Amino acid sequence: MSTFKFRLDVGTSAGLMVVLNQRMQEAVTRGLGIVAAETQARWEEAIKRAPGIWLEERNRYVASLGWRFTTPFSVEVSTEYAVADLIENGRPARDLKKMLDTSSKVRRTTDGRRFLVIPFRHNTPGHDAHATAMSPQAYAMARGLRMTTTTSDHVARPVGQVMVLNPRAGMHAAPHQTPFLSSIKTRGPAMMHDGKAYAWGGRLTAKALRAAGFDEGDIRKYAGMVRAKDSAGRNRSSGYLTFRVMIEGQSGWIVPAKPGLHLVENVANGMESRANEIISRAVLAAAGA
Numbered sequence: 001m002s003t004f005k006f007r008l009d010v011g012t013s014a015g016l017m018v019v020l021n022q023r024m025q026e027a028v029t030r031g032l033g034i035v036a037a038e039t040q041a042r043w044e045e046a047i048k049r050a051p052g053i054w055l056e057e058r059n060r061y062v063a064s065l066g067w068r069f070t071t072p073f074s075v076e077v078s079t080e081y082a083v084a085d086l087i088e089n090g091r092p093a094r095d096l097k098k099m100l101d102t103s104s105k106v107r108r109t110t111d112g113r114r115f116l117v118i119p120f121r122h123n124t125p126g127h128d129a130h131a132t133a134m135s136p137q138a139y140a141m142a143r144g145l146r147m148t149t150t151t152s153d154h155v156a157r158p159v160g161q162v163m164v165l166n167p168r169a170g171m172h173a174a175p176h177q178t179p180f181l182s183s184i185k186t187r188g189p190a191m192m193h194d195g196k197a198y199a200w201g202g203r204l205t206a207k208a209l210r211a212a213g214f215d216e217g218d219i220r221k222y223a224g225m226v227r228a229k230d231s232a233g234r235n236r237s238s239g240y241l242t243f244r245v246m247i248e249g250q251s252g253w254i255v256p257a258k259p260g261l262h263l264v265e266n267v268a269n270g271m272e273s274r275a276n277e278i279i280s281r282a283v284l285a286a287a288g289a
């Protein structure tokens with residue numbers, strides 16, 4: 001687990017204890033508390049303002065911050081949030097297709113390639129906290145789609161099920177299934193995936209988007225979008241989703257490397273003179289009291 005710390009230590013030697021009277025010692029301790037609280041506040045603000053951090057990671061990073069006295073003359077502001085290391089120092093490039101090696105949702109094409117169907121959520125205009133917001137023009141078309149509903153929350157299917165993929169008709173189970181993760185004794189599937197069943201409603205088509213004047217980039221983004229709601233009506237508002245297929249052997253699905261944001265370093269540099277100012281004022285105030 002990564003640990004990032006700001007530590008300010010004004011000394012714990014016996015010599016310092018002699019020089020400082022009780023009032024000054026208490027003033028230094030109070031000053032350190034002010035420094036620690038301000039450091040944490042600046043660190044939190046830096047995280048909230050930093051670009052490129054997912055909302056969940058941002059909230060967890062902020063919530064992980066804390067400060068404590070290690071001695072009356074030493075204070076520490078720190079986090080042990082594991083993802084802080086990636087945010088601070090950078091993330092290497094990631095091949096998302098590695099999910100094909102571990103996901104219980106994996107299925108296979110008729111020629112034996114593993115694949116996953118990946119949903120992408122599109123928020124309504126003005127709401128982009130959890131996902132990218134669609135354009136107002138796309139939203140105007142999508143909100144008129146016939147609703148897609150969940151008909152069952154528990155539909156078991158074998159992991160590695162062979163599917164026939166059709167760009168127009170969608171996909172369905174192939175009539176001939178071959179073993180995948182099969183049991184040596186029973187020759188049957190060793191694992192089952194508990195999925196959902198849907199009653200599909202309308203979809204945005206590339207033809208309709210092109211006719212509405214969308215450029216090719218937006219057509220690729222929005223084609224196939226559905227307006228979804230569960231059958232029990234638990235979601236009062238609609239959700240808008242597109243689905244893309246990640247297939248074994250594809251060249252894409254690579255998340256590029258991201259540079260570190262170095263928030264800790266920037267906050268530390270900004271607090272250096274401020275900490276000296278706070279401690280100095282505390283000592284001078286105690287000396288003049």
